[in-house]
Amino acid sequence: MPQQLxxxxxxxxxxxxxxxxxxxxxxxxxxxxxxxxxxxxGLPNPRPWQPFDADWxxxxxxxxxxxxxxxxxxQKYRSxxxxxxxxxxxxxxxxxxHFYIGSGDPKNMPVLRAELMRSVYRRYFTLTGRVLxxxxxxxxxxxxxIKEWFYYFYQCTECRxxxxxxxxxxxxxxxxxxxxxxxxxxxxxxxxVMEPAANCFRTGNHLGVQPHAFQDSLQFxxxxxxxxxxxxxxxxxxxxxxxxxxxxxxADYFGxxxxxxxxxxxxxxxxxxxxxxxxxxxSEGGNFGLFSSHxxxxxxxxxxxxxxxxxxxxxxxxxxxxxxxxVFHQYMGTMNGxxxxxxxxxxxxxxxxxxxxxxxRAVHICEFTADLIYHGKLRLNPxxxxxxxxxxxDSCNPSRAMGLLEEPRHILKSVCRKFYEMPENTIxxxxxxxxxxxxxxxxxxxxxxxxxxFPRANAVKYVREKHGVNLLACICAIDxxxxxxxxxxxxxxxxxxxxxxxxGNALVMxxxxxxxxDLRGExxxxxDLRGExxxxxxxxxxxxxxxDAAHE
Amino acid sequence: MNAAETILELWIARTAESYPRHAAALLSQEKDPFRNPxxxxxRQSLSRLLRELSGEMDATAIDSALDxxxxxxxxxxxxxxxAVRFISLLKPLLRELGPEQNxxxxxxRIDDARIGQLARMAxxxxxxxxxxxxxxxxxxVRRANQVQQRICARRPA
Numbered sequence: 001m002p003q004q005l006x007x008x009x010x011x012x013x014x015x016x017x018x019x020x021x022x023x024x025x026x027x028x029x030x031x032x033x034x035x036x037x038x039x040x041x042g043l044p045n046p047r048p049w050q051p052f053d054a055d056w057x058x059x060x061x062x063x064x065x066x067x068x069x070x071x072x073x074x075q076k077y078r079s080x081x082x083x084x085x086x087x088x089x090x091x092x093x094x095x096x097x098h099f100y101i102g103s104g105d106p107k108n109m110p111v112l113r114a115e116l117m118r119s120v121y122r123r124y125f126t127l128t129g130r131v132l133x134x135x136x137x138x139x140x141x142x143x144x145x146i147k148e149w150f151y152y153f154y155q156c157t158e159c160r161x162x163x164x165x166x167x168x169x170x171x172x173x174x175x176x177x178x179x180x181x182x183x184x185x186x187x188x189x190x191x192x193v194m195e196p197a198a199n200c201f202r203t204g205n206h207l208g209v210q211p212h213a214f215q216d217s218l219q220f221x222x223x224x225x226x227x228x229x230x231x232x233x234x235x236x237x238x239x240x241x242x243x244x245x246x247x248x249x250x251a252d253y254f255g256x257x258x259x260x261x262x263x264x265x266x267x268x269x270x271x272x273x274x275x276x277x278x279x280x281x282x283s284e285g286g287n288f289g290l291f292s293s294h295x296x297x298x299x300x301x302x303x304x305x306x307x308x309x310x311x312x313x314x315x316x317x318x319x320x321x322x323x324x325x326x327v328f329h330q331y332m333g334t335m336n337g338x339x340x341x342x343x344x345x346x347x348x349x350x351x352x353x354x355x356x357x358x359x360x361r362a363v364h365i366c367e368f369t370a371d372l373i374y375h376g377k378l379r380l381n382p383x384x385x386x387x388x389x390x391x392x393x394d395s396c397n398p399s400r401a402m403g404l405l406e407e408p409r410h411i412l413k414s415v416c417r418k419f420y421e422m423p424e425n426t427i428x429x430x431x432x433x434x435x436x437x438x439x440x441x442x443x444x445x446x447x448x449x450x451x452x453x454f455p456r457a458n459a460v461k462y463v464r465e466k467h468g469v470n471l472l473a474c475i476c477a478i479d480x481x482x483x484x485x486x487x488x489x490x491x492x493x494x495x496x497x498x499x500x501x502x503x504g505n506a507l508v509m510x511x512x513x514x515x516x517x518d519l520r521g522e523x524x525x526x527x528d529l530r531g532e533x534x535x536x537x538x539x540x541x542x543x544x545x546x547x548d549a550a551h552e
Numbered sequence: 553m554n555a556a557e558t559i560l561e562l563w564i565a566r567t568a569e570s571y572p573r574h575a576a577a578l579l580s581q582e583k584d585p586f587r588n589p590x591x592x593x594x595r596q597s598l599s600r601l602l603r604e605l606s607g608e609m610d611a612t613a614i615d616s617a618l619d620x621x622x623x624x625x626x627x628x629x630x631x632x633x634x635a636v637r638f639i640s641l642l643k644p645l646l647r648e649l650g651p652e653q654n655x656x657x658x659x660x661r662i663d664d665a666r667i668g669q670l671a672r673m674a675x676x677x678x679x680x681x682x683x684x685x686x687x688x689x690x691x692x693v694r695r696a697n698q699v700q701q702r703i704c705a706r707r708p709a
Contacts, residue, residue: 027629028629095578102589103628104575104578106574217700220699220702220703220706254699255698255699256695256698259698425586446688454589454627455589458586462585481695481696484691488688
């Protein structure tokens with residue numbers, strides 16, 4: 001028998017990677033952008049279509065449009081030209097993509113996903129490709145190639161994990177970004193990106209929440225925070241002359257568990273007496289333009305500085321969001337700056353100058369809060385989070401795009417007594433994506449998301465089994481929207497929370513009444529023992545009694 | 553490697569072959585469970601299933617061993633028959649052993665009835681996972697609107 005083991009032959013068929021045909025199946029793809037959204041944004045080729053249609057109704061000159069678009073971008077972006085040329089196919093990135101790990105589809109290997117575009121680049125922009133064709137790894141640009149690009153460039157969450165391992169520093173996410181930009185030129189984009197972008201352009205936020213509803217939601221949150229603490233917690237909106245403009249993702253005032261993070265922010269700002277304002281115009285930190293094109297990124301981002309200028313604030317504080325911080329940290333300064341009308345941010349409480357934000361004038365809330373804790377400016381009672389055994393998911397963009405690794409951990413270790421790290425090769429710069437970023441977090445794409453999120457879930461499962469972890473903390477709105485689903489499927493019994501929700505629980509506020517619930521409304525007193533008992537039962541996989549169910 | 557371990561390794565390798573070639577190599581060779589979570593899951597599930605097939609056939613133990621592998625294949629786009637195909641891969645491996653050796657190596661002879669029972673349980677598990685997908689999709693939508701629902705509930709009509 002051992003000899004047989006050595007003689008295993010692969011039985012699986014291995015097609016030619018250059019064969020561009022893909023199968024679009026509901027559950028593993030995103031729906032096409034509705035024409036009204038493209039029309040609203042002034043983008044080309046609005047029409048009703050779906051990826052599983054045979055005819056994508058491409059414009060007559062689609063091929064020339066793509067090639068002209070490639071040429072323009074090759075001239076404009078040195079990085080794009082380099083990334084098309086310098087890959088040596090070493091394979092270091094191959095097994096680093098969560099979609100490849102979770103699906104086994106070779107075209108999800110970052111090197112091969114990039115090769116889908118490189119092969120077209122070779123055919124039309126290199127001498128060897130033009131002369132030698134497929135011998136030089138070149139491919140004709142056909143409609144099938146466009147469909148394949150759409151399938152795989154909308155199967156990359158632009159998380160940039162692969163780029164951490166590339167010895168040449170190729171950022172495959174930027175190749176995906178170029179691919180999506182080119183597809184935009186012929187009207188091949190997804191609704192989960194274009195509808196939020198159109199909403200954002202119209203009302204200032206992805207959800208299309210209008211100013212009065214925004215005010216309503218924030219007022220409601222202020223009232224709830226007041227009920228929990230017994231303190232009058234105001235929420236200033238559009239207040240000119242405030243020191244700080246606070247910008248957060250719109251999900252924070254709309255969805256759960258984001259909302260509990262919002263309560264945490266409001267309580268913190270009240271406690272330290274921060275002179276801040278929210279804005280109805282800049283009511284969205286997230287920027288789905290990033291998942292479409294640099295032009296749309298810039299258009300949606302412009303409101304942040306415009307509003308900061310109008311409200312005459314000194315600097316910007318940003319909430320827990322993922323790609324918002326990639327835009328703020330890496331693009332905002334050059335796209336819509338210089339922000340010379342703002343001041344280099346200085347914490348009014350500790351006096352710390354945030355030198356890292358000197359250019360953008362925008363500080364991450366975790367940097368701000370970690371600094372407060374470091375200087376002993378907050379009174380904290382971490383025992384209020386004793387019902388949580390916490391681990392931390394490094395959200396891709398804050399960790400890899402801005403190096404925000406220690407600040408959230410510093411906060412968590414100060415506000416929780418039971419904190420456990422996931423394995424080293426699944427956190428910090430090597431963190432695994434939730435599988436739903438970059439516009440892929442839609443329900444029609446659920447099966448693909450659960451594939452892509454499996455490596456992350458697997459690491460959570462490990463700490464759940466080893467340490468009884470029951471809470472996954474994170475600092476990204478997309479994480480908060482989609483990780484609960486991922487946990488429900490792969491690691492039941494683990495909930496998801498923002499870092500500032502836990503901070504809000506632990507924060508001892510001046511003059512507050514006795515806290516009888518946490519921010520989720522769960523009892524912190526006598527019943528807590530009952531709650532722990534239930535959670536332990538859940539952990540052991542024991543069935544709940546009717547009495548237990550009534551308590552839950 | 554004893555014969556029982558060899559059967560397990562062959563079963564894992566044959567199951568991994570239902571994935572494209574590059575992936576199959578990763579699945580069966582990479583040992584780090586965080587670099588290769590699918591491979592680790594296959595190994596764990598199949599070893600526990602083989603233990604039950606050659607032992608007590610405890611329904612709870614089989615259910616917990618089947619759950620991860622079927623759960624995975626449901627979201628990997630496997631049709632129901634493809635998702636349970638890994639079970640039938642065991643048959644030719646056992647036939648190669650011969651009935652006597654099968655009993656000698658594994659303690660109990662794994663016959664077609666045991667394998668059939670496992671396949672039926674796998675089909676049930678597949679259906680359960682599909683139903684759960686529908687449920688969690690609805691829960692996600694509910695969470696996305698929860699704050700607005702609470703605001704509306706508090707507002708006088």
